[in-house]
């Protein structure tokens with residue numbers, strides 16, 4: 035943000051409205067998504083106690099686990115709209131040049147052809163490439179930061195609070211869904 039402000043002050047390259055919209059994007063794209071990763075990731079581990087135990091016993095698995103949590107049920111369910119550059123036929127659907135497509139990365143991340151037993155959470159899975167951060171020129175700008183934040187959050191949580199557990203019945207945890215994101219209303223825990 036400091037660099038963006040410096041560029042705006044330098045002169046012609048960025049005007050004030052572009053600066054404000056870029057900073058707004060960074061704050062919204064960068065804050066809620068990562069908070070959701072930490073909360074939903076914890077919830078998924080509570081839902082899979084054997085995976086949670088394995089992770090607690092092997093904290094060096096945290097980076098692999100974060101990738102798997104992103105793949106299995108990450109905070110972004112779809113990416114920004116894409117527009118077809120040419121007519122095409124996809125899975126029996128006829129798509130015309132210029133048509134808008136909403137790509138559901140949540141579904142792609144469970145593609146059985148890419149990930150065996152894709153409906154299972156496996157924190158040791160070697161996830162080569164998932165789509166939780168999107169794809170192509172608009173792929174998430176903050177992915178490296180989000181990964182570091184996820185690694186730090188889960189390592190610190192499990193190190194400091196080894197008895198971390200859900201303090202309400204799992205069915206009382208409420209999810210919030212929008213077109214492109216998902217998270218939890220709250221996650222009451224004991225430790």
Ligand code: HEM
Nearest residue numbers: 063064067068071110113114167168169172174175176180
């Ligand atoms: C777990 C955390 C995060 C997830 C799951 C996530 C996911 C995504 C997704 C799916 C996209 C759209 C990509 C596409 O359309 O192909 C995106 C774009 C973006 N993200 Fe993230 N994000 C996360 C964290 C962050 C952070 C920490 C920042 C910044 C500090 C950030 C900044 C952005 C920006 C600026 C874009 C727009 C990129 C563009 O349109 O060129 N994100 N993110």
